Amino acid sequence: DAGVIQSPRHEVTEMGQEVTLRCKPISGHDYLFWYRQTMMRGLELLIYFNNNVPIDDSGMPEDRFSAKMPNASFSTLKIQPSEPRDSAVYFCASIPRLGAGVSEQFFGPGTRLTVL
Amino acid sequence: GDSVTQMEGPVTLSEEAFLTINCTYTATGYPSLFWYVQYPGEGLQLLLKATKADDKGSNKGFEATYRKETTSFHLEKGSVQVSDSAVYFCALGRYNTDKLIFGTGTRLQVFP
Numbered sequence: 001d002a003g004v005i006q007s008p009r010h011e012v013t014e015m016g017q018e019v020t021l022r023c024k025p026i027s028g029h030d031y032l033f034w035y036r037q038t039m040m041r042g043l044e045l046l047i048y049f050n051n052n053v054p055i056d057d058s059g060m061p062e063d064r065f066s067a068k069m070p071n072a073s074f075s076t077l078k079i080q081p082s083e084p085r086d087s088a089v090y091f092c093a094s095i096p097r098l099g100a101g102v103s104e105q106f107f108g109p110g111t112r113l114t115v116l
Numbered sequence: 117g118d119s120v121t122q123m124e125g126p127v128t129l130s131e132e133a134f135l136t137i138n139c140t141y142t143a144t145g146y147p148s149l150f151w152y153v154q155y156p157g158e159g160l161q162l163l164l165k166a167t168k169a170d171d172k173g174s175n176k177g178f179e180a181t182y183r184k185e186t187t188s189f190h191l192e193k194g195s196v197q198v199s200d201s202a203v204y205f206c207a208l209g210r211y212n213t214d215k216l217i218f219g220t221g222t223r224l225q226v227f228p
Contacts, residue, residue: 004159031214033215042218042219042220042221043160043205043218043220043221045215048214048215050214055214056215091159091160093159093160095214102147102148102150102165102167102209102210102211102216103214104150104162104165105152105160105162105216107159107160107161108159109157109158109159110158110159
């Protein structure tokens with residue numbers, strides 16, 4: 001299995017531009033999480049989906065951020081318009097259907113976003 | 117609500133030194149506890165876990181014991197290597213829930 005795939009790995013853009021980050025979860029996993037990692041705030045959960053439906057978006061910082069999961073194998077996180085304070089590493093993670101015990105989260109390699 | 121507190125880093129050690137990274141948690145009931153590791157330029161990956169009190173998780177020479185009496189899950193390794201240099205995250209999760217609560221992470225730097 002290829003694991004969780006994220007693209008692009010690096011993105012540099014100018015303030016005000018739209019940014020779209022992409023994630024392909026592990027096949028068969030039912031949950032998908034988007035996280036943001038910064039030095040100041042650590043690892044923050046932004047939003048997560050179950051079976052393509054957003055379950056909790058309380059971590060999304062503001063209306064400039066939106067996330068979609070049109071099917072089980074693809075999700076996007078969009079920032080419009082982008083601002084320098086959005087510069088961070090964005091991770092996607094997935095887990096299989098919950099069964100006995102707490103599932104391990106499988107993380108992608110992340111997208112490093114720099115907004116100038 | 118549930119929370120996880122980790123010791124501040126960075127932790128700087130010489131190769132073959134003993135490692136302890138402290139983690140304490142606040143939660144009701146009986147959560148599961150995890151240590152994740154993030155190597156430079158990579159995503160997080162599970163290092164070890166424990167699902168009930170007094171369980172010991174272990175992997176790659178690392179160990180952590182779930183201590184309910186002290187609400188702790190400290191990470192230890194008897195002899196660190198340069199290749200262990202990474203950021204370590206303590207996390208808490210509950211049976212049949214879908215979110216993990218992560219600590220702030222502790223950076224470990226091991227020098228030859």
